[in-house]
Amino acid sequence: MLFFSTAVVLLVTALSSPVRAGKCPRVCSCDSTKLTVSCIGKNLTEIPPTIDEITLKLDLKNNNLQVLPRGAFMLAPYLTHLNLQRCNIAKVKEGAFRTLGRLVSLNLAYNKIDILYQESFDGLSSLKELHLDHNRVEEIQPGAFTQLGFLNMLALTNNQLVYIPNMAFQGLQSIKWLRLSHNSLNNLAHEAFTGLFTLNRLSLDHNELQFFPTQTMSRLPEVTRLDMSHNPMIYLGEESVSMAKLTHLYLDHMSLQDLSDQALSRSPLLSHLDLSHNQLRYLEPLSGPKQLTSLNLTGNPVYCNCYMRPLRQWARAGGVKLLGACAGPPHLSDEPLQAVAPLDLRCRSRGETLQDEFEENTGSTAPPPTAKPKQKVKCPLDCDCDIEAQHATCEGRGHTKVPRGFPAKTQLLDLRSNHFHYLPANSFPGTSQVVSLHLEFCKIHEIEAGAFRGMKNLFYLYLSDNDLTSLDSGAFAGAPELTYLHLEGNRLVQYPGSALALLPSLFVLHLERNTISKLEPTGLLASVTPKLRELYLTNNTITAVAKGSLGSAFLETLHLDSNQLTEMPTHALSEAPNLEELKLSHNSIRWVGPNAFKPISQSLKRLYMDQMGMEKMSRDALAGLGPGLRTLTVRGNQLEELPDLSPLTGLEVVDLQDNPLLCACSLLPLRRWIENASLEVDATCGNPPEVRGQKVRDVQVFMSCPESNSPPDENIVVAPKPPKEKKPKASLSKAPGVKARPAKPKAKAKPSKQKPQRKPVAPNVTKNKKTL
Incomplete structure (x- = not known):
């Protein structure tokens, strides 16, 4: 009601004002009744200068603005909603929003912002929603949010935050929901959330927090919902x-x-x-x-x-x-x-103890350690050791050899940002209790066999961003409990299968940002890493996934995005029957043939196929996928048509944007599905030219389509000749090993019947110690 009143007042003011209203920008569409301007996907490099002053809603998503200069919106001071998604924005200059005192919603998601400066949001005194998800934010400067006293929701998901400093969110006096999911947070300052007296919901899932931040959370008196899932x-x-x-x-x-x-x-x-x-x-x-x-x-x-x-x-x-x-x-x-x-x-007998159960799995018979009087801290030169927290750090101290002499009870050892270059055998004597070892950014180019020997409780190993080109087959000998292994950001040219054979408990493997070109059928997962659940291969140079390379009954997550695949790895997927999440975005897969996901149709929950240059999907491409699929994205392809989505009744997220859909009667099933879907679906016409850029839901072209959509009687056989599926150009490869079949009635998808999977047992950590 308030919005309606505001709109009426502004409209009356504009009509009675002697100042002539601005013209609608040539490439945009304007609605003078609703006071909206839409300039979506026009490759704009600056804010159109002729936007009408009384505009309330401005949608500029999918452009190429890159930088928001000072006073960027001074000609539209009445804006209440501003959408700047996917505009390649890397820099927001001081005062960019200073004239937008009425703005209540600002969407800056999917850009390239890396630092939030103190003056970035000056002037947004009425803002209630701020979306900064899917950027590259790695630093929040003090005072970045001091002007946002009325903000209710702040989304910073899917960024690159590692640390939240003290008073980072100072000024958010009305905040209700703070979303920090899917970052790389491993530390929160004790006063990180101080001052958030109205916050009642906090999302910290999918980060790298190794212990519960008790002191930090105690500063949040009103929080009722806290999500800490997917932290180690x-x-x-x-x-x-x-x-x-x-x-x-x-x-x-x-x-x-x-x-x-x-x-x-x-x-x-x-x-x-x-x-x-x-x-x-x-x-x-x-x-x-x-x-x-x-x-x-x-x-x-x-x-x-x-x-x-x-x-x-x-x-x-x-x-x-x-x-x-x-x-x-x-x-x-x-x-x-x-x-x-x-x-x-x-129990079997009165003498049985819980410790017996653990001993069956760990082979340990040592009694839990008892409390000892405080003693002088033993710590290597130029390092810091905390006996109570069982942490030791030598981060960024310029060491060229791994220091020795850490306290025997150390469980977290942080050696990142040094200059080791080479790790010889037995590099970590006396560290048998270490659970988490950080060796990121240490310029390591070689690891000798047995380098980690004696680290029998090592659970997390971070070797990210080093110079490894290969791994000795005995590199991880002596660390049998290793469960989470980070090797991203190296120069590995092939999958290190032989080195992983000594890690029977490996559960999560990160290999992003290497130069692996092919996955070979050499017992990759089945025999080498039988318990592997999550495999991340984003940003390699993989051109093929051979049949037999993914043989694992346990694999649940597989990321193959940003590689060089040219066809669907359907045959390889048949060996991962419990796969739940598959990312194929940013490959060059132009054609998705029939039954492409049939081997994993009973388990797949999340499927990502964005920015692949995809020109055609068979009408049976999604065959077998039913209510189990929760997420489907095909954003930014070249699709004119889409398969029938009606069997996907469990969808919670769907993204069809930036495809040149042909808005003709052949698309009527999609139009009807969009109308009946319980979630918001954005799909835009690319052809014919007269409706280009309009939403499929809104165009009138479907009004003239035949209405004969009731299903035929089950006793009547209807067999019209199916139209031939137009395949891509000859240079594009056909889906391997899959023959096209005539369309047939679809059976209801059976619910997934997965057997309970047993997770790997972590090394025992006694209760009287702080966790890592």
């Missing part, structure tokens, strides 16, 4: 989560193998706790939350013996719903936790 945490100690109003906590898809019964003792209002897909074998009753209604343990290797009985009795007494199933013993395997009676949870 191993353990939560006593009073880790101290948030008085927290109701929903998401700690799923982490590496938790232990949780103190007092971890949540200072979060009394917690009602929903998600611990799914971790490595918990048992859990004690949780002290503190008195209103807990749901505890999700799905995907954990829960061992249903007498040590789970107290939790089951506690859950029954408190009305807590337990989600998940038993992983053992055999007679209770796959039994829902909620259905197991407490009397069925028993």
